[in-house]
Amino acid sequence: MTAIKKVIQALCILSLLLIFEGTFAQGTRLLRQPAISASQIAFEYGGDIWVTSKSGGEAKRITSTDAVEGNPHFSP
Numbered sequence: 001m002t003a004i005k006k007v008i009q010a011l012c013i014l015s016l017l018l019i020f021e022g023t024f025a026q027g028t029r030l031l032r033q034p035a036i037s038a039s040q041i042a043f044e045y046g047g048d049i050w051v052t053s054k055s056g057g058e059a060k061r062i063t064s065t066d067a068v069e070g071n072p073h074f075s076p
Contacts (some may be wrong), residue, residue: 035072042072 035042042051045059048067052059063069 033071037074044070
């Protein structure tokens with residue numbers, strides 16, 4: 001019976017570690033090729049171009065195709 005208790009205890013600890021790993025995970029680090037304008041930031045993420053305000057807030061995807069988009073820039 002003691003061996004079964006140890007296995008159950010180990011499984012519980014493993015489950016808690018897996019749950020907490022997702023809780024403490026850092027934000028994405030796959031943002032690539034940033035371009036900065038006076039008021040916005042554009043970047044490539046997941047093969048699409050995204051734009052967000054320099055002051056923060058939610059990013060908005062501006063491309064959504066099967067092709068891989070990259071190298072965003074702002075027109076003068």
